[in-house]
Amino acid sequence: MTTTDEALRTAGLRATRQRLSVLESLRERPDAVTAQDLHAELRGAGEPIGLTTVYRTLTALAGAGFLDTFDRDGEQAFRRCGEVHHHHLVCETCNRVEELSGDDVERWVSQAATRHGFEVTGHRADIFGICAACR
Amino acid sequence: MTTTDEALRTAGLRATRQRLSVLESLRERPDAVTAQDLHAELRGAGEPIGLTTVYRTLTALAGAGFLDTFDRDGEQAFRRCGEVHHHHLVCETCNRVEELSGDDVERWVSQAATRHGFEVTGHRADIFGICAACR
DNA sequence: GTTGTTGCAAAGAATTTGCAACATA
């Protein structure tokens, strides 16, 4: 049983060829990708899949917590993410994303929220920069 | 000389009635607003301004560093921000935004980036929650 | 077989651009 299958099962989605190809493509990808780009890439690789399905699959997986979403210049970008909560270090040149553990951040979040009387529902902390390879 | 005028001057923009009304509307507003909403509001208040101009003004001001931009459900939202760098605590119910100082965050950012060999170009750290009034 | 899924075409929605009229400095 592959992790790919598990993800679909957990999300309550049937394992269709299209969804498997999306997950497979996302699996080892280090950078975030948009629905449009992923669709073009899959089509280019000969995988039969419609843009609508790519959108629906990515949205469903993100909703189930398997993907993180970024906003890239007005477009949604998606990336597979680990099980535990974390943050991102994004290279603005190559779009590569590295995951960061965020203990420090978690602490800051709860303290700041408490101080302002907020009930926390979520947070996001990302760092943007140029990675070593791109410099 | 108002701060509003200064902002335009600094951004190298002429002080037109439209831009002044945008800035004025943004001035004391505690929550982030989208171009569409701001346009509707200004029009509703009798201010003559086109949607195109609202977009152009907000984009220019954000580019000049006078506004912060958020992504609100696929739509860009803008908010006047202070001079010093800070972070946000956003109420998901009323969209009110409170500013947070972020010394802890700054520290985390530079340490994490260094650890990964990144040259930092920016970062964003926001907390989402429900504010005291909305609970 | 039943029910979920696909994908085309069309609809929607946010944002940008061309360009002639107009306002600011």
Next chain:
DNA sequence: TATGTTGCAAATTCTTTGCAACAAC
């Protein structure tokens, strides 16, 4: 007056929806 700005309409883009054919369980 010279140059920046406006705003309408049209064009672009990203994303969603209707619906009939189809695939997974």
